Amino acid sequence: MKSKKAQEEIVGFVLIMVIVAVGFLIFLGFNLRQGITTTEESFDLHQFLESSVEYTTECSLRYEKDFAKLGDLFESCYLGKTCFGGQQSSCEVLESTLEGIFSESFVIDPESKYTSFEFESYFVEGEEREEIFSLDKEGECGGKIIGSTYILPAFPGNIENSLKLCIAIT
Structure with missing residues (x-):
């Protein structure tokens, strides 16, 4: 009788292992189908963003020959300011300058x-986030x-600029 009970326990153990293995395979299959969704932090992109805000634009905010840096235009765009002379909004200059920088x-x-x-660029104050500007080039x-x-x-909050790049698998 003892050997029959031992056989039943082994069959039960094997059955449990098969169920766990099937469950693991299903879980693994779902995770592999979802693809890569996490963003890896890039020091090079941080330096790129940091240097980009120092780029001198063609927009004067205070007087005619006082050309603003790109970093100043984010706050000016958020506040709805125009460039000196009123011919272009700071948002238009911001967009065209960023498009040029990114394409080059x-x-x-x-x-x-x-x-x-x-x-994406946001004005952040406490828990509130308000979009200032976004620019993207869609691709697979x-x-x-x-x-x-x-x-x-940007008193009383901050301007948060975020850049994400998709790198092709080679």
């Missing part, structure tokens, strides 16, 4: 290293995503 810095194409990018992202955030002070 990153070749976004399905056949290149970078397949898409997303840039089958690789990994790198990104970084750069924060500028």
Whole structure:
């Protein structure tokens, strides 16, 4: 009788192991289908954002030849200011300048290293976030995503600039 009980215990143990293995395979299958969704922090992109805010634009905010840096235009755009002379809004200059910087810095194409990018700028005060500006170039992202955030002070809050790039798998 003892050997029959031992056989039943072994069968039960094997059955439990099979159920656990099937459950693990189902879990693994769902996770692999979801793809890569995490963003890897990039020091190079942080330096890129940091240096970009020092770029001198063609917008004068105070007087005619006092050209503003790109970092100043984020707050001016948020506040709805225009460039000196009133011919262009600071948001228009911000957009065209960023488009130029990104197109010169990153070749976004399905056949290149970078397949898409997303840039977002928010005014953050406490728990509230208000979008100032966003710019993206859509593309298929089958690789990994790198990104970084750069924060500028803007009393009474901060301006948070975030850039994400999709890198193609080679």
